[in-house]
Amino acid sequence: MVSARDTQAALPLPAIAADMPLLDHGIDARRLGQFDRRDGLLARNTRLQPGDTLAIKVWRSGLDGGPPSWAAFDVPYRKAMRVLDALIFIAENRASDLAFRWYCGSKMCGTCAVRVNGREVLACWEAVEPAMTIEPLRNLAVIRDLVVDRVPFERRVEGFEPWLERAAPYAGFPEPLSHMDMANASKALDCIGCMACYSACPVVGLGDLTDFAGPAPLVQFAQTALDPRNDARKVARLLATSGIFNCVSCYKCEEACPAAIPIVSRVIEPLKARAAVLAPRMAHHALALRAVVALRGRVDPGELMLRVQGLRALGRLRRLARFLWRGKIKPLATLLRRRNAATAAAGRILGDKGGTQ
Numbered sequence: 001m002v003s004a005r006d007t008q009a010a011l012p013l014p015a016i017a018a019d020m021p022l023l024d025h026g027i028d029a030r031r032l033g034q035f036d037r038r039d040g041l042l043a044r045n046t047r048l049q050p051g052d053t054l055a056i057k058v059w060r061s062g063l064d065g066g067p068p069s070w071a072a073f074d075v076p077y078r079k080a081m082r083v084l085d086a087l088i089f090i091a092e093n094r095a096s097d098l099a100f101r102w103y104c105g106s107k108m109c110g111t112c113a114v115r116v117n118g119r120e121v122l123a124c125w126e127a128v129e130p131a132m133t134i135e136p137l138r139n140l141a142v143i144r145d146l147v148v149d150r151v152p153f154e155r156r157v158e159g160f161e162p163w164l165e166r167a168a169p170y171a172g173f174p175e176p177l178s179h180m181d182m183a184n185a186s187k188a189l190d191c192i193g194c195m196a197c198y199s200a201c202p203v204v205g206l207g208d209l210t211d212f213a214g215p216a217p218l219v220q221f222a223q224t225a226l227d228p229r230n231d232a233r234k235v236a237r238l239l240a241t242s243g244i245f246n247c248v249s250c251y252k253c254e255e256a257c258p259a260a261i262p263i264v265s266r267v268i269e270p271l272k273a274r275a276a277v278l279a280p281r282m283a284h285h286a287l288a289l290r291a292v293v294a295l296r297g298r299v300d301p302g303e304l305m306l307r308v309q310g311l312r313a314l315g316r317l318r319r320l321a322r323f324l325w326r327g328k329i330k331p332l333a334t335l336l337r338r339r340n341a342a343t344a345a346a347g348r349i350l351g352d353k354g355g356t357q
């Protein structure tokens with residue numbers, strides 16, 4: 001099943017000169033996979049010559065009721081070849097029943113995301129490698145071969161009611177909004193819904209063990225949740241369903257994002273900050289951590305446990321004994337509220353808000 005535009009495979013590939021001038025989008029290109037790495041397909045294909053053979057293994061779901069397996073294909077390299085070109089070659093010449101999705105062929109529609117050599121990429125934007133494994137995105141059910149079920153993602157986005165409900169009547173054009181007011185929401189608007197971040201997220205990978213919405217739905221949510229015109233009561237109600245504090249800030253999503261969206265710093269963290277103001281009970285753990293650091297200049301696990309779990313923490317004796325044995329908690333230091341050299345600085349930086357818990 002090759003989706004729309006199979007005919008495009010016959011068209012010449014866009015010529016991209018190896019010495020193409022560097023683009024400057026003000027993005028930290030050191031982050032893997034975040035941007036075009038400031039080079040073109042030719043520059044990324046220097047190890048290959050037209051006519052070389054690519055050794056490609058494609059993950060195929062069980063056909064005719066059989067188990068899933070890797071199917072190996074030899075594909076002749078063409079100048080400036082993308083992963084999508086290799087898939088189209090396979091579908092046209094080796095396995096006409098291979099299923100994969102694509103539409104725009106130019107990093108706009110977000111439908112072609114797959115994992116290549118264990119990394120989430122857009123097939124239409126990624127240069128081929130001499131040897132590649134190509135598999136479907138993780139954390140989503142596979143419909144067939146490389147095609148995943150996007151319905152759970154779309155339902156989650158729909159559940160976030162991604163439209164504006166104004167708290168105040170429309171003020172007329174132009175709206176009194178500054179660039180800073182919209183800085184985070186407008187970053188989120190760059191999302192092409194490819195789900196690469198969702199596949200890369202280890203917390204989403206926990207499945208039913210977590211209620212975390214995952215990075216891709218949260219980026220969509222942020223487009224309106226971080227818009228100051230949106231009704232704060234609505235945002236608070238929806239934040240309560242997001243599981244946002246389950247994010248562990250590992251940055252895997254940012255590394256995978258082909259649209260270079262700073263997902264953690266411009267989406268997740270601002271959403272957490274908004275939740276801390278609009279729904280402080282959700283942010284109980286984060287606020288307790290802040291309070292402990294402000295008070296002591298460091299994390300004191302014993303005090304953090306007490307603040308988060310209260311006296312329930314004392315009821316879990318086996319766990320307490322394990323923590324004591326491993327030196328994770330030090331009751332004496334906790335009781336004596338030992339301060340250190342960083343205490344004054346932490347208190348100054350975090351202010352009296354740190355001590356409110």
Ligand code: SF4
Nearest residue numbers: 201247248250251253
């Ligand atoms: S930073 Fe948060 S959202 Fe991103 S991959 Fe890690 S846990 Fe998932």
Ligand code: SF4
Nearest residue numbers: 191192194195197257
């Ligand atoms: S945030 Fe980036 S990786 Fe995630 S869906 Fe949007 S464009 Fe894709």
Ligand code: FES
Nearest residue numbers: 105109110112124
């Ligand atoms: S085909 Fe549209 S983003 Fe790749």
